[in-house]
Amino acid sequence: MKNAFLFLMLLLFVLPLAAQESALPKVTIKTLDGKSFNTGNISNDGKPMIVSFWAIWCKPCQKELDAFNENYAAWQAETGVKIYAISIDDSRSTARVAPFAKSKGWDFEVLLDANGDFKRAMNVNMIPHTFVLDGNGKVVAQHTSYFEGAEFELYDKVKALTGKKK
Amino acid sequence: MKKQLITLLLLMAASFTFAQFDPQNASVNGSFQLDGQWYRPDVAIGITDSALAGRKLGMNGFGNIIYSLGDFKAGMRYEAFLPPLAGFDPRQEGNGFPHIWAGYQREFIDMTVGNFYEQFGSGLLFRSYEEWTLGFDNSMNGIRVLLQPMRGIRLKGIYGSQRFYWQKYERNNRGIVRGLDAEINMNEIIQGWEAAPFRMIVGASGISKYQRAADPVYNLPENVGGMAGRIQLGAGNFSLMTEYAQKINDPSAMNNFIYREGRALLASLSYAERGFGAVIQLKRVDNMSFKSDRSVTANALDINFIPPINRTHAYSLTARYPYATQLNGEMGLQFQLNYKIPRGSKLGGQYGTGIAINFSQVNDIIRNPLNDTIPVGSDGTLGYYSPFFKASKHIFFRDLNVEIDKRFSSKLKAVVQYMNLHYDIATIEGKAGAPPINANLFVTDVTWRFAARKALRFEAQGMFTQQHDGDWAALMIEYTIAPKWFFAIADQFNYGNPDNSKRNHYYTFSAGFTRESSRIALSFGRQAEGVVCVGGVCRQVPASSGLSLSVSTNF
Numbered sequence: 001m002k003n004a005f006l007f008l009m010l011l012l013f014v015l016p017l018a019a020q021e022s023a024l025p026k027v028t029i030k031t032l033d034g035k036s037f038n039t040g041n042i043s044n045d046g047k048p049m050i051v052s053f054w055a056i057w058c059k060p061c062q063k064e065l066d067a068f069n070e071n072y073a074a075w076q077a078e079t080g081v082k083i084y085a086i087s088i089d090d091s092r093s094t095a096r097v098a099p100f101a102k103s104k105g106w107d108f109e110v111l112l113d114a115n116g117d118f119k120r121a122m123n124v125n126m127i128p129h130t131f132v133l134d135g136n137g138k139v140v141a142q143h144t145s146y147f148e149g150a151e152f153e154l155y156d157k158v159k160a161l162t163g164k165k166k
Numbered sequence: 167m168k169k170q171l172i173t174l175l176l177l178m179a180a181s182f183t184f185a186q187f188d189p190q191n192a193s194v195n196g197s198f199q200l201d202g203q204w205y206r207p208d209v210a211i212g213i214t215d216s217a218l219a220g221r222k223l224g225m226n227g228f229g230n231i232i233y234s235l236g237d238f239k240a241g242m243r244y245e246a247f248l249p250p251l252a253g254f255d256p257r258q259e260g261n262g263f264p265h266i267w268a269g270y271q272r273e274f275i276d277m278t279v280g281n282f283y284e285q286f287g288s289g290l291l292f293r294s295y296e297e298w299t300l301g302f303d304n305s306m307n308g309i310r311v312l313l314q315p316m317r318g319i320r321l322k323g324i325y326g327s328q329r330f331y332w333q334k335y336e337r338n339n340r341g342i343v344r345g346l347d348a349e350i351n352m353n354e355i356i357q358g359w360e361a362a363p364f365r366m367i368v369g370a371s372g373i374s375k376y377q378r379a380a381d382p383v384y385n386l387p388e389n390v391g392g393m394a395g396r397i398q399l400g401a402g403n404f405s406l407m408t409e410y411a412q413k414i415n416d417p418s419a420m421n422n423f424i425y426r427e428g429r430a431l432l433a434s435l436s437y438a439e440r441g442f443g444a445v446i447q448l449k450r451v452d453n454m455s456f457k458s459d460r461s462v463t464a465n466a467l468d469i470n471f472i473p474p475i476n477r478t479h480a481y482s483l484t485a486r487y488p489y490a491t492q493l494n495g496e497m498g499l500q501f502q503l504n505y506k507i508p509r510g511s512k513l514g515g516q517y518g519t520g521i522a523i524n525f526s527q528v529n530d531i532i533r534n535p536l537n538d539t540i541p542v543g544s545d546g547t548l549g550y551y552s553p554f555f556k557a558s559k560h561i562f563f564r565d566l567n568v569e570i571d572k573r574f575s576s577k578l579k580a581v582v583q584y585m586n587l588h589y590d591i592a593t594i595e596g597k598a599g600a601p602p603i604n605a606n607l608f609v610t611d612v613t614w615r616f617a618a619r620k621a622l623r624f625e626a627q628g629m630f631t632q633q634h635d636g637d638w639a640a641l642m643i644e645y646t647i648a649p650k651w652f653f654a655i656a657d658q659f660n661y662g663n664p665d666n667s668k669r670n671h672y673y674t675f676s677a678g679f680t681r682e683s684s685r686i687a688l689s690f691g692r693q694a695e696g697v698v699c700v701g702g703v704c705r706q707v708p709a710s711s712g713l714s715l716s717v718s719t720n721f
Contacts, residue, residue, distance in 0.1 A: 033400050034365065034367050090473065092478070095434035102440055103504035125718060143649060143682055147652060149649075
């Protein structure tokens with residue numbers, strides 16, 4: 001254990017620090033067609049983003065994402081917001097996520113976090129857990145649980161980021 | 167432990183002093199959670215003073231902190247179970263920091279020392295993860311290296327011991343696990359395949375477990391190796407995913423010390439387009455329990471994860487009899503169809519109508535005796551022969567369910583669900599001699615949003631069966647004021663219990679307040695005996711009565 005720490009120290013000395021592109025933790029998860037995806041690449045050309053953790057077995061999560069989807073076109077036109085839905089389904093149900101999400105007609109990006117690596121890096125314990133990020137990937141607001149109508153409150157925070165009035 | 171902490175702090179301090187580190191880039195985030203319960207005797211549901219044995223309070227809590235500075239990261243998690251809530255393993259009692267790690271990450275290399283979680287492929291051979299609600303944690307303690315030597319190739323290496331409640335790793339008190347995994351995205355490494363009309367990803371992994379053997383009777387393998395291969399193909403809207411894993415003989419308390427090899431196969435074929443999705447999954451498991459201690463039979467020290475492939479139900483009665491993978495052998499399939507009847511059509515109405523059909527069945531595998539004299543599964547033998555493509559007639563689990571969700575107006579929406587269930591309680595819950603449960607269930611879930619941020623939700627469920635506890639009815643009313651408040655009253659009534667004295671009401675009153683990512687929830691009432699499952703792991707929950715409090719926050 002000690003040797004490992006020493007090695008780490010050494011690494012810290014030797015390797016220079018890369019410039020930070022995004023404030024989000026960089027964890028490798030998967031796209032719906034199985035490609036590796038680094039969460040540091042979650043971005044939206046400087047415009048705000050919503051990152052929402054969900055699962056197939058979580059009803060409130062689906063209600064929240066359905067509610068987002070109903071408003072997505074209007075929200076995008078107004079603020080350019082981009083939504084990422086992160087499924088934390090494990091290998092029990094990962095194969096069902098793509099058919100499920102597509103059949104729902106969700107227009108946002110769906111990613112697979114099958115072993116909860118991104119979930120842990122973001123300190124998510126209960127789902128739904130939704131983050132509002134600014135254009136640099138910095139968390140400006142977050143919320144757990146979903147109740148009918150909560151999407152408007154969340155969207156107000158997105159609007160505040162773009163300087164638009166409520 | 168103390169030494170580790172000091173080193174970690176030193177590291178953090180040291181990192182500040184290097185000129186190239188800008189403290190502005192440093193960040194700390196974390197989460198805390200406390201689940202407490204006060205138990206009261208409740209003779210009607212079988213909880214007497216003596217059953218409580220003075221344990222009137224239970225508490226599970228944790229705090230998780232992650233520090234990051236540029237490419238360096240470190241974290242630790244504190245846990246306390248004083249004592250654990252009813253239904254958790256008593257060995258969880260204790261407090262301390264069971265999870266401490268530090269890592270360094272560049273594009274080429276990502277290295278972690280200390281505790282970590284990882285998964286190879288779909289987990290048939292290796293998966294380390296945690297599930298707080300179940301008290302399950304098989305985190306590794308050791309070193310993990312992730313490499314990306316070139317675009318499209320990812321390598322993983324792990325080496326360490328696994329967490330076993332609070333027991334510290336000592337020489338020979340459990341096994342050591344090490345493994346390698348490689349995944350290649352063919353479209354990224356073969357020139358000209360970037361824009362190919364198909365996608366292909368292949369992967370392979372190997373795991374080896376070392377545990378000293380000093381058994382007086384058996385000559386046990388000290389090194390148990392396993393291999394797995396996987397392929398993922400995609401073309402257009404179709405996707406095919408297959409993984410096959412095999413391990414050498416690994417006699418253990420889980421398989422009654424037979425010397426048979428272990429095998430597992432998982433395959434799924436899916437089709438998805440806007441408004442329509444279908445998937446079929448197949449699975450075969452034969453003697454595939456893989457633990458880093460051959461004497462352990464509890465939900466602990468698992469090296470691999472064989473997922474149950476059936477729907478995880480979300481309503482309380484439909485989730486009452488959940489399936490758990492039978493690691494010693496099972497064959498199953500699942501079919502799921504999701505369709506959204508388009509809006510504007512006759513059946514779709516103004517908003518469209520969603521239909522989901524799901525079917526799953528899991529049977530036992532066939533076990534033929536090795537010869538005329540050795541009974542099937544005898545310890546110290548090869549156990550049995552099993553034809554790969556045939557399933558036994560013994561059904562462990564079958565679930566056919568249909569769900570329709572429909573929005574009637576901007577204010578009103580509803581979900582209805584029907585479920586037909588076959589549940590071999592004798593095998594799944596170990597209740598020897600109990601007849602399998604055949605049940606029909608109905609669920610109605612109506613949400614009425616009567617003001618912009620206020621809604622009422624009604625849930626009615628019925629379960630009809632001749633077996634086990636007989637018929638149940640459940641009702642719930644929930645009032646929510648988005649995004650902060652909820653209040654709910656629920657009752658589950660076991661009105662059809664064959665034993666008159668057990669026809670109980672399990673009522674609960676609950677309320678909660680959420681502000682951003684902080685949540686406080688309080689509930690008072692009764693919890694029926696049952697099984698709680700998340701992912702593939704299940705936990706038996708005893709009946710309880712009392713007050714529970716849950717507080718959590720993130721930052």
